[in-house]
Amino acid sequence: MSWTPICDFDKLLPERGVCALVDGRQVAVFRTFDGTLHALDNLDPFSGAYVLSRGIVGTRKGEPTVASPLHKQVFSLVSGVCLDEKDVSVPVYPVRVADGYVEVSV
Amino acid sequence: MSRIVVVGYGPTAHRLVETLTSKGFDGRITVIGEEPRPAYDRVALTSYLSGTTAEDLTYDVPAGTVTRLSTRVTGIDREARLVTLSDGGTEAYDVLVLATGSAPFVPPVPGAEHAFVYRTLEDLDAIRVAAKDAVEGVVVGGGLLGLEAADALRALGLKAHIVEMSPWLMPRQVDEGGGAVLKQHIEGLGLGVHAGAGVKEIVADENGQVIGLRKPDETLLDAQVVVFSAGIRPRDELARSSGLEVGERGGIVVDSAMLTSDPAIYAVGECALAGGMIYGLVGPCNTMAEVAADRIMGGSATFDGADMSTKLKLLGVEVAQFGSMTGALDVTYMDPVSGVYKKLFISDDAQTLLGGICVGDASPYTQLRPFVGKALPASPSDLLFSGAGANLDLPDEAQVCSCNNVCAGDIRTAIADKGCTDVPGLKACTRAGTTCGSCVPMLKQLLEKSGVEVSKALCEHFTYSRAELFDIVRVRNITTFSQLISEHGQGRGCDICKPVVASILASLHNGHVLEGERVTLQDTNDHFLANMQKNGTYSVVPRIPGGEITPEKLIVIGEVARDFGLYTKITGGQRIDLFGARVDQLPEIWRRLVEAGFESGHAYGKALRTVKSCVGSTWCRYGVQDSVGLAIALELRYRGLRSPHKLKSAVSGCARECAEARSKDFGIIATEKGWNLYVAGNGGFKPRHADLLAGDLSTEELIRTIDRFLMFYIRTADRLQRTATWLEALDGGLDYLREVIMEDSLGICADLDAQMEYHTATYADEWAATLDDPEKLSRFVSFVNAPGLPDPSIVFEQERGQIKPVMVR
């Protein structure tokens, strides 16, 4: 597995996302309230726009989520499954912190 | 195809035609009316004096209906089945409906020709003109309409007197004890009450100018305006002259199908004598119209009398009467200090409620009217003294809305089977509450009890409504989302509650929306201070207050659009929208705009969008005030004000209303004397004309009133509730709103004013502040690991010489 560093961990705001371009792929990286990181594909499958990194981060029944900023469908940050329409999902990617740096693998 | 001719175009005729049309009647309908306009809301006639226009009051003519206005029917040829008209023409019918209403009764006293009556818009025009040079006015007749007319004279600036034959006011609604309490209220407001007094003569000088009213005891009441409101007489002259049966004391005799003695002729409304009664209230008149419409379409509906209960609020005093005004037993509650009088009439076995009278507190009317003729739901003293009426279960057949004849059962069906969950829904579905509104509290109660638990919880994280959260944040002085959710919620929030809390925090503690934790709460658009479009790009709408812009600034907008390759479009709010900006371009675009003296605008937020204006008195030959100047001042005052939903406004320079102010959340229309303020209008999916909140305000009064209106709305509305639905759901509606923000009935105005002052004092340009903050600026990149790189997924093609998004996957 190869890891690509994207930015300082401190650059990520709690409960917001950023987008990184990794091997031509747009990856949305989120930091939740407790400091856990999650990475999803940035493509919103409903609208076809690359916007998930700009959604609101929250929880649904304890599960960390992001809501698409365009039409508000909610996705699990853990599984990438859309919690409003369970047969739609977005890819999730491994993400970690190494030496204070956030790294993803696609 | 059958031809229906309707004589008279008042509210009853309107309801008839509306019912026929909505039931799919496919014949020809012709309505002939003597007045110069289609039917209008006569019940709301008095509001015409405070700024409501004739157009506002006038009902739309149902599609396909032929109208002949300013035309009187002069005769009926029953043999030939045609009516003759004042313009010499005729109109043939298969079915004729008489809806000629009634005329005010003018007692035959000397000088009566100098007096006015109070029934049509033209009557009010004449009274208004006469009142201009008058100091005192007298109304003859102390009934429901007489008091309303006296109130109107008072509003026109006159010292008003009421002369009533009976020993007390409103003898048809209240008994002697109630009359005494009522008199106390009315006199307390500065009106003269002369009960038990008649009229001998209206005295005028040699020029015909009225100087007073002489009572039978020869005393002269000084007055320059005299209005008769001494009862009504059914207009049955056509029926008489064509040989239809009329009652001994007037009125066209009809059976329970509303048919007259000629089977081709119906009579409905105030001209009809049904079961020996003339009904002078809209509720029963509407029911008659519906019965006749049903019969014309082959149905078998009947009119079996109607509830003559009344409830009104005049001069701030509630008066109500329901059911019968006598009974074997009665129980009275009287508190002369606070001016409350309540009485219930009960059968001799003390089991059945027969009726009631209320002055000063009409709550028994709302709670107990449905129980008339039924078993008493609690002991009379409990009902009157401890307010035990508040939680009663209504029987299904109990009438809830008497104006539109809707029963508790109908409401329950609408809730259970048609999925209504709120008052506006019930209004749309059943018509209940749409006329006088006095049953709205009962609708709420039925909703609450319906079992369809209407949860007010915002989302899974908060069990509170938006208004409750607002109070929690305000009272506990909470400044962060984390504090609020840990103390009063659960989990970590979502896209529903976070923007709501962001908006509440912004209203209560201004400060930058992207500062600290707040950045995590903002919805799509607030997050990047621009409007996200379908392909993930943003549009920028520079603020152009009032829609006024210099050529230099127009050129700057053009240059910015050209240099950044943006699509431009003129908006409905008198702005120019620039589309297609990538997130990394936004700061550069703002910088250019800020340098040229613009700020970007909140054209995306749940905040004040725009204040449109017409060109106003500066240029327009009709204008009476500077609408542009006011629009600019309002837009600068309220910009950045975060609210439960978007807010729109407009200012028109005269009554021609070119700025379409009445489709706005708050709209202002100039008058000769100042400004009329309209609130809770709405364009969009469910249009609603704004209601007149106050008329002829000075600029200072206007701004104070808008301040309070907005702050009260921001405090109490639900999430995503526009002002229109907020007002519809507000208990007590417009009157209540007026009491709260103009008479300070809740004692919160100082607070609302302070909050608005805080807003205006702390407003700062959010875009300029972002440009000055390197940390915030660094978030405006497409890719965190390649800050200079534009997003390759954003692609455009050309259409009509401009860019257009292409979606690539």
Ligand SMILES: Cc1cc2nc3c(=O)[nH]c(=O)nc-3n(C[C@H](O)[C@H](O)[C@H](O)COP(=O)(O)OP(=O)(O)OC[C@H]3O[C@@H](n4cnc5c(N)ncnc54)[C@H](O)[C@@H]3O)c2cc1C
């Ligand atoms: C100031 C005021 C306040 C009121 N407030 C209330 C209230 O709060 N609650 C309530 O329930 N009721 C109220 N009413 C009463 C209510 O307005 C009437 O019940 C209602 O208007 C009756 O409607 P209608 O169509 O039967 O008669 P009308 O409104 O009188 O209409 C009849 C129409 O027929 C026309 N007409 C008559 N003869 C002819 C002819 N030969 N040819 C052509 N046209 C003809 C008349 O010009 C008139 O336009 C109020 C009335 C007034 C005046």
Ligand code: SF4
């Ligand atoms: S509303 Fe009146 S002042 Fe304004 S443009 Fe129209 S006509 Fe002129």
